[in-house]
Amino acid sequence: MSHAPTGLPFARTDVLADGTAVVTIGGAWNLDSALPAIAIKGDRVKVVAEELTDFDSSLPAWLYAHFKNIRQLDLTALPARLQSLVQMAEKATFSDTHAHDTGFLEHFGTWGVESGSSWGRALEHIGHTTLGFLRMLVGRAKVNWADFKLELQTAGVDALPIVALLGFLTGLIMAYVGLIQLRLVGATVYVANLVSLAMTREMGALMTGIIACGRTSTAYASQLGSMNVSQETDALRALGINPIEYLAVPRILAVTLMVPLLAVFATFIGIFGGMVVACAGDLSIEQYLTQAVRAITFKSFLVGLIKSVAFGFIAAWAGCYRGSVAKRSALGVGEAATSAAVLGITFIVISDALFAVIFNLFDL
Amino acid sequence: MSSADILTCVDLAIGHGSHVIMDRLNLSLPAGKILAIVGPSGCGKSTLMRALGGLDAPLGGTTTLMGVDLNSAEGVRRQDILRQTGFLFQGSALFSSLTLRENIEMPMREFLKAPRQEIRQLAEYKLALVGLADAMDKLPSEISGGMAKRAGIARAMALDPTVIFLDEPSAGLDPVSSGRLDELILRLRDAFGTTVVLVSHEIPSILRTADFCVYLDPDTGTMGAYGPPKSFLQAGQPPKVHAFFSQAHFD
Numbered sequence: 001m002s003h004a005p006t007g008l009p010f011a012r013t014d015v016l017a018d019g020t021a022v023v024t025i026g027g028a029w030n031l032d033s034a035l036p037a038i039a040i041k042g043d044r045v046k047v048v049a050e051e052l053t054d055f056d057s058s059l060p061a062w063l064y065a066h067f068k069n070i071r072q073l074d075l076t077a078l079p080a081r082l083q084s085l086v087q088m089a090e091k092a093t094f095s096d097t098h099a100h101d102t103g104f105l106e107h108f109g110t111w112g113v114e115s116g117s118s119w120g121r122a123l124e125h126i127g128h129t130t131l132g133f134l135r136m137l138v139g140r141a142k143v144n145w146a147d148f149k150l151e152l153q154t155a156g157v158d159a160l161p162i163v164a165l166l167g168f169l170t171g172l173i174m175a176y177v178g179l180i181q182l183r184l185v186g187a188t189v190y191v192a193n194l195v196s197l198a199m200t201r202e203m204g205a206l207m208t209g210i211i212a213c214g215r216t217s218t219a220y221a222s223q224l225g226s227m228n229v230s231q232e233t234d235a236l237r238a239l240g241i242n243p244i245e246y247l248a249v250p251r252i253l254a255v256t257l258m259v260p261l262l263a264v265f266a267t268f269i270g271i272f273g274g275m276v277v278a279c280a281g282d283l284s285i286e287q288y289l290t291q292a293v294r295a296i297t298f299k300s301f302l303v304g305l306i307k308s309v310a311f312g313f314i315a316a317w318a319g320c321y322r323g324s325v326a327k328r329s330a331l332g333v334g335e336a337a338t339s340a341a342v343l344g345i346t347f348i349v350i351s352d353a354l355f356a357v358i359f360n361l362f363d364l
Numbered sequence: 365m366s367s368a369d370i371l372t373c374v375d376l377a378i379g380h381g382s383h384v385i386m387d388r389l390n391l392s393l394p395a396g397k398i399l400a401i402v403g404p405s406g407c408g409k410s411t412l413m414r415a416l417g418g419l420d421a422p423l424g425g426t427t428t429l430m431g432v433d434l435n436s437a438e439g440v441r442r443q444d445i446l447r448q449t450g451f452l453f454q455g456s457a458l459f460s461s462l463t464l465r466e467n468i469e470m471p472m473r474e475f476l477k478a479p480r481q482e483i484r485q486l487a488e489y490k491l492a493l494v495g496l497a498d499a500m501d502k503l504p505s506e507i508s509g510g511m512a513k514r515a516g517i518a519r520a521m522a523l524d525p526t527v528i529f530l531d532e533p534s535a536g537l538d539p540v541s542s543g544r545l546d547e548l549i550l551r552l553r554d555a556f557g558t559t560v561v562l563v564s565h566e567i568p569s570i571l572r573t574a575d576f577c578v579y580l581d582p583d584t585g586t587m588g589a590y591g592p593p594k595s596f597l598q599a600g601q602p603p604k605v606h607a608f609f610s611q612a613h614f615d
């Protein structure tokens with residue numbers, strides 16, 4: 001409600017001879033103003049109003065918070081509508097007959113635009129996401145930062161064990177396969193170059209991106225999909241909050257930040273995995289490490305990093321997108337999760353191929 | 365339609381996708397009044413309310429809320445109007461990962477400058493108004509459907525809306541509680557001049573609270589009557605409307 005406020009809200013306590021605390025309230029009370037603090041002793045309180053120019057629910061809320069436990073509370077000197085707003089909170093008791101949640105489950109539809117092909121919708125969602133990020137940058141978007149922090153943990157830190165395991169095995173397999181060939185030409189020392197270069201430029205980012213599709217895209221698709229089913233996204237829209245900004249932007253941001261870190265981690269673990277195989281007979285640890293360090297250039301490190309940023313974005317976006325267009329049913333949520341993983345992995349592999357062409361053109 | 369009307373619709377057509385379920389809807393509601401939407405199950409009450417609240421684009425005609433056509437309004441202007449409305453969805457639509465208290469605090473934290481402590485106070489008060497003072501730290505999955513409805517009402521009231529939309533607020537409440545809810549709605553209206561649009565199946569409750577009532581007739585695909593609910597009981601109304609209102613029990 002818009003009111004013209006005059007004077008700040010105030011509250012003053014005077015104690016009468018008989019121990020009754022008289023609290024005088026006044027000014028203009030509204031949801032955005034800083035409310036006064038008071039301390040009350042005793043259990044007899046009378047509240048009076050003085051130059052109380054205006055109030056919204058902040059005043060009954062304040063009265064309720066301060067006086068709900070006072071045994072003898074006298075509000076009779078207050079305007080009648082204010083009295084009733086406080087009393088409504090004190091005596092509200094409701095009882096329910098039965099759970100009666102019909103409605104949304106019988107509805108099968110989608111959130112967002114129903115027209116156009118799925119490619120059109122995907123493009124539109126990317127557009128909205130980009131817009132959401134721009135609005136976030138200029139501070140105009142309402143973003144759920146609690147989700148962002150949570151996702152740094154769940155999509156990032158919690159993925160460390162699986163990333164470590166798969167990174168290690170990838171390095172190990174590559175070294176094993178590489179050695180078979182290199183032994184024939186007596187160049188086993190180059191297995192270090194092979195593993196470290198492949199992990200840095202390619203496999204670190206790719207493995208982490210695919211893991212993110214399996215863990216994170218599917219999770220986001222089912223989270224956002226079921227929020228769709230329970231009308232939670234509608235509830236956001238009803239508040240004037242854009243669900244893409246509020247839900248998708250923090251998730252995509254968190255994953256886009258964490259996947260590169262995980263990819264670097266996977267790269268090192270993979271090189272270590274290769275070392276275990278290579279040093280089991282063919283090379284000394286020192287030889288392996290010297291060759292590995294020589295093989296990793298800043299350029300290849302950069303290539304891996306750029307890819308992993310893109311893969312992180314794709315994985316998170318695929319989940320958010322499939323979740324937001326999920327059909328409003330339990331089946332729809334399941335389908336959204338599956339299609340998010342498929343979409344994410346497909347896009348990651350396609351973009352990896354595009355990167356290969358582009359980096360080749362720019363001689364990276 | 366007068367300039368004092370806070371909500372109007374002209375030749376409105378509503379539906380899903382391209383399928384029209386109701387058209388030729390013409391309504392106007394003065395500020396501070398209570399409008400009840402009635403009709404048989406599945407006739408389009410929820411759909412109409414979503415259109416009136418600006419959540420779904422109409423399939424034809426126009427709706428205005430607080431003088432603004434929400435369908436053509438963009439950005440800040442649209443957001444400003446939506447911020448001044450509260451919406452209770454038929455399925456409550458509580459944020460399932462948040463406790464009831466956090467559900468009510470969420471819009472406050474997003475839109476108010478008030479400090480944490482005051483937001484807490486406000487949320488507790490609004491939950492107490494709907495009788496949920498003892499369930500504040502429960503998750504939506506831990507409460508009954510009727511409780512979720514009431515928490516949804518508290519969330520719709522979070523920002524002291526100018527217009528509040530309530531889709532079947534009394535579903536799941538026993539008759540006594542339903543009477544209390546009527547009282548709460550009336551008191552809020554009287555205290556803050558809140559305009560209320562609600563969907564209800566309970567004729568006695570509608571007679572007690574509503575200033576205006578619209579009956580949606582699925583057979584004709586448009587509204588059967590619009591006016592004060594008491595007038596629906598009098599002779600001279602379309603027989604179907606009269607029958608619907610005189611009927612004591614509903615499915």
Ligand SMILES: Nc1ncnc2c1ncn2[C@@H]1O[C@H](COP(=O)(O)OP(=O)(O)O)[C@@H](O)[C@H]1O
Pocket residue numbers: 106107108109110380381385403404405406407408409410411412
């Ligand atoms: N999201 C949706 N997509 C397609 N059809 C829908 C959707 N929601 C509701 N419907 C259909 O529209 C009609 C009106 O629904 P609704 O407005 O929920 O009715 P009421 O609230 O009066 O019970 C119903 O036939 C329903 O099946």
Ligand SMILES: [Mg+2]
Pocket residue numbers: 103409410411454531
């Ligand atoms: Mg309905």
